[in-house]
Amino acid sequence: MNDSLTFAVPKGRILDEALPVMARAGVVPEEGFHDKANRSLTFATTREDMRLIRVRAFDVATFVAHGAAQMGIVGSDVIEEFDYADLYAPVDLDIGHCHLAVAEPKEGGASIDGASHLRVATKYPNLTRRHFERQGIQAECVKLNGAMEIAPELGLAGRIVDLVSTGTTLRENGLVETSRILDISARLIVNRAALKTDPRVAALVEAFRADAARREAA
Numbered sequence: 001m002n003d004s005l006t007f008a009v010p011k012g013r014i015l016d017e018a019l020p021v022m023a024r025a026g027v028v029p030e031e032g033f034h035d036k037a038n039r040s041l042t043f044a045t046t047r048e049d050m051r052l053i054r055v056r057a058f059d060v061a062t063f064v065a066h067g068a069a070q071m072g073i074v075g076s077d078v079i080e081e082f083d084y085a086d087l088y089a090p091v092d093l094d095i096g097h098c099h100l101a102v103a104e105p106k107e108g109g110a111s112i113d114g115a116s117h118l119r120v121a122t123k124y125p126n127l128t129r130r131h132f133e134r135q136g137i138q139a140e141c142v143k144l145n146g147a148m149e150i151a152p153e154l155g156l157a158g159r160i161v162d163l164v165s166t167g168t169t170l171r172e173n174g175l176v177e178t179s180r181i182l183d184i185s186a187r188l189i190v191n192r193a194a195l196k197t198d199p200r201v202a203a204l205v206e207a208f209r210a211d212a213a214r215r216e217a218a
């Protein structure tokens with residue numbers, strides 16, 4: 001099997017935590033990867049048969065689900081939002097911990113919504129709709145790609161659904177968390193067809209799994 005393997009990583013905040021985990025499984029980028037001025041999106045690794053691509057977090061799942069990359073690392077928020085049938089997430093990497101939550105203005109601004117219909121600003125419309133449906137509430141989602149926290153103050157939506165880690169962003173924007181939807185951590189993801197047909201993918205899954213088990217036991 002001479003085809004090159006492609007491993008997708010998110011360009012943002014998970015990356016620093018992911019690199020040591022990848023290294024322990026034998027996935028090590030070549031020089032140039034850490035150079036902030038480098039605009040290249042594809043990088044060689046110390047394995048001749050593997051390259052890395054560095055893309056937006058949501059796009060990691062899309063590349064892997066379509067088999068354009070055989071494997072990658074992404075937050076479980078992204079996996080749950082897309083729910084791609086061709087994605088398999090076999091290893092919890094125990095990094096990138098945060099949670100998805102509903103938040104509203106501290107001063108009760110969300111009360112402008114009716115009881116059975118809400119407008120919510122979020123990057124996660126599917127998870128948001130599912131969460132409110134479970135309570136018999138129809139959520140109208142306004143899709144934003146960042147800075148959700150300013151939406152209530154500007155009257156775009158009464159509530160937001162966003163990621164929370166320390167809670168600082170909510171606090172500094174006058175919001176309070178009202179319910180927790182999902183606990184999140186980063187996962188190794190693989191394309192199901194690639195896992196079945198390429199033994200190198202199965203071997204890498206085992207390497208990540210063994211490392212996670214070692215860390216859990218430590």
Ligand SMILES: Nc1ncnc2c1ncn2[C@@H]1O[C@H](COP(=O)(O)OP(=O)(O)OP(=O)(O)O)[C@@H](O)[C@H]1O
Nearest residue numbers: 010011012013014056057075077096097098163165
């Ligand atoms: N505050 C946080 N603390 C810990 N993990 C977080 C936090 N915010 C986001 N994450 C995790 O990091 C992922 C976002 O990764 P990253 O920052 O690489 O995204 P990105 O591709 O830069 O985002 P964007 O598409 O918005 O540019 C989320 O999907 C989530 O799993």
Ligand SMILES: O=P(O)(O)OC[C@H]1O[C@H](OP(=O)(O)OP(=O)(O)O)[C@H](O)[C@@H]1O
Nearest residue numbers: 146147162163164165166167168169170
């Ligand atoms: O609870 P905290 O520790 O304050 O973290 C939460 C913030 O982190 C994430 O944003 P990020 O910094 O990734 O920027 P983004 O808005 O561009 O997604 C998230 O969307 C929140 O805004």
